[in-house]
Amino acid sequence: MSSDVRFTDFKSDKQPTWCPGCGDFGTMNGMMKGLAETGNDPDNTFVVAGIGCSGKIGTYMHSYALHGVHGRALPVGTGVKMARPDLEVMVAGGDGDGYSIGAGHFVHAVRRNVDMTYVVMDNRIYGLTKGQASPTSRSDFETSTTPEGPKQPPVNPLALALASGASFIAQSFSSDALRHQEIIEEAIEHDGFGFVNVFSPCVTFNDVDTYDYFRDSLVDLQEEGHDPNDYEAAKEVILDGDKEYQGVMYQDENSVPYHEQHGVTEDMSDIPEGAPEDAMDLVREFY
Template sequence: MSSDTHFTDFKSDKQPTWCPGCGDFGTMNGMMKALAETGNDPDNTFLVAGIGCSGKIGTYMHSYALHGVHGRALPVGTGVKLANPDLEVMVAGGDGDGYSIGVGHFIHAVRRNIDITYVVMDNRIYGLTKGQASPTSRQGFETATSPEGTVEPPVNPQALALAAGGTFIAQSFSSDSQRHAELVQQAIEHDGFGFVNVYSPCVTFNDVDTYDYFRDAIVDLEETDHDPGNYEAAKDRIMDPGTEHIGILYQNEDSVPFSEREGIDRNMADIPDGAPERADRLVREFY
């Protein structure tokens, strides 16, 4: 891995088509900075994205990438990491992609503790499909498809991650570029599943969860007495209603990633002798 990589090395020549002011710009820039700071480069980085505004990120970043189907980014990222553990695997998604159709995959990726980084651009709305309520939208949130306000309470992704055995759970804000990059970097460096949920405002369809709202509401855990190694303290913070936190909510310093667990001693990138020939024979017989 290169030690002199610059974050612009991860920037592709494709111009983003996100709305001007979209929080995803800041989220992506922080991801690129974190990858460079951890000594990675495009040749050893694999980015998996799902569907939604966040799904475009694989086009805008320069690395190996795969644009998957809705809600399935994490199983693809898991497969990539198992197939080639030497790759730095990052999965990017949105609140709809990750916490609606993909929530089952999210829980199982957390509990397996695969050594990948999952960054979720949470704008609390479906932006790409023109502004429907998402799993993290506030209760009572009014949209074209919920004109009288949503009935359901929002999903708490940090609570889901903690309950599933998460070993690194963080929250950041796309507009706080330095802090966001630091948190993604810490997630990358963590031994296990690094989860960062990002307040990433949608300036077109969400006029409630705005940049101004988050700037006024956010509490930085670094400025409190919060101990991210204390599970009970993390639970209290995560379940505290109406408080927007940034920082590491919980980190298990003794985390053992999936690849280092007892009984996991085989690199799937090492193809057994004769496997390609057997696969070719099976394909011929099938057709």
């Protein structure tokens, strides 16, 4: 790990095809800066991306990376981290990837508390397929597949994480670059599953949850004096449906990450050139 890593080292030479003004630019910048600031370099970083606009991030960043199938980014990251605890693992996805097709994995990744960072670019819309409702769309949000709105309450991903036993829950806004980067860094440095839901506006298909909307409505928890170690206080802000918050909502000070809990500490890529020396003992067990 070299000390002179700059955030641009995490940038590939591929130009993003996101729409001009897309929130994902800011989200990605914060991720790259956060990775560099916390002492990582591209050769020891593994980025996993799902499907959707957010999924393209693996192409625009430079590191070891896998761009997988829709909704399964968290299991991939889990496997990477278990096999190689020495790596920095960052998983990125969108609200569809994480809270719809991958919702089952989200719950269990949270429970497992693997020491990795999960960044969800939440734009409350399906952008890549040109504007259908997402699990975080408002119930009256009119789209091509929900002309009168989904008529269902949006998923509250923070509450879902809390109910699943999360050890770190945060929310940021891609446009508030400094705060977003700080929150990402805290998630990276957290001993366990660092979950950040990022408001990452879609300028093309979502005219409700816009930059202006978030700028006007966001309340910064740290400015409010919120104590992230206070579970009850966290519960209150997470379940508060009237306000949009940014900041670290909850952090379990006593979080024990999966690898410590299960003693998974070895570099699993390193194996002998033949069967293990004592392998005949495995056979003798069957006497």
